[in-house]
């Protein structure tokens with residue numbers, strides 16, 4: 001009996017299986033951040049392919065929080081209709097859908113604004129030195145996350161994921177490499193976690209209590225061991241976070257060597273130590289491996305990135321390989337294996 005294909009309940013949302021489409025930036029908007037035909041087709045196709053939960057790519061809460069000038073945006077009401085079309089289409093094809101709300105911080109390459117960060121330290125020589133955020137600016141960005149949550153609600157999303165990983169703004173507050181502040185937003189774990197905690201509080205004010213909230217984290221990094229991240233999560237555990245999406249790296253240019261399921265042990269330790277729900281991600285490409293991760297209790301869900309770019313129908317074919325008799329879209333039944 002496959003565990004990968006059993007439903008999971010996240011607050012009021014029931015997801016039909018444990019397969020998540022990982023957020024993957026498409027860099028395919030105009031400078032307005034409004035979604036295009038590409039996004040609609042791209043996400044709806046993965047719903048047709050059977051992924052239980054689709055997480056829309058990093059979507060900027062303010063223009064200077066874009067990674068590039070072609071990122072999706074959610075900083076204006078003008079973004080809502082396009083996002084709603086994506087949500088409606090994914091729902092029509094039987095999947096749930098979340099959105100990753102994000103701020104790129106010092107890793108923004110936008111040509112239209114200067115990057116900002118907790119401290120004025122550049123990512124590397126190819127990046128600009130960011131402006132250090134004042135208290136007033138921090139308040140403004142917290143407000144931008146709250147507005148983004150309100151728009152995500154209006155667009156009909158089932159889940160919000162706050163992007164606190166990969167060396168972007170929230171991660172920059174969490175990491176001692178990028179956060180050298182001497183005010184209450186810096187120092188030890190309590191200080192460095194403050195920005196994320198306040199963002200979550202603001203987001204929750206606009207995001208219904210009964211809807212799930214995910215946080216994506218980099219569990220380990222150049223200067224952060226897993227135990228420190230576990231301490232940080234334990235400081236936030238009661239902040240209405242329903243699931244932790246466990247990734248790694250990104251705070252410094254140093255690359256990690258990846259192998260199949262390389263981040264799964266982080267998810268497992270976080271899940272088992274803290275008793276929280278997790279999504280595991282990173283080079284999980286075969287049905288057998290995905291099944292094993294869930295079966296062993298290493299995570300509650302598994303996210304696939306590049307494998308779903310290669311094969312949007314991966315969940316349908318994975319079910320067949322695991323001996324699960326899924327209903328395929330009737331138009332494709334003739335191809336069922």
Ligand SMILES: Cc1cc2nc3c(=O)[nH]c(=O)nc-3n(C[C@H](O)[C@H](O)[C@H](O)COP(=O)(O)O)c2cc1C
Pocket residue numbers: 022023024025026057058100163165166216247281282283284303304305306307
């Ligand atoms: C094209 C591309 C874009 C990505 N964009 C994002 C993003 O917007 N937000 C994010 O948290 N991770 C992003 N990632 C990382 C993926 O979500 C995922 O964690 C990573 O690809 C590892 O999973 P995989 O081995 O299944 O591809 C991106 C990855 C790719 C390949």
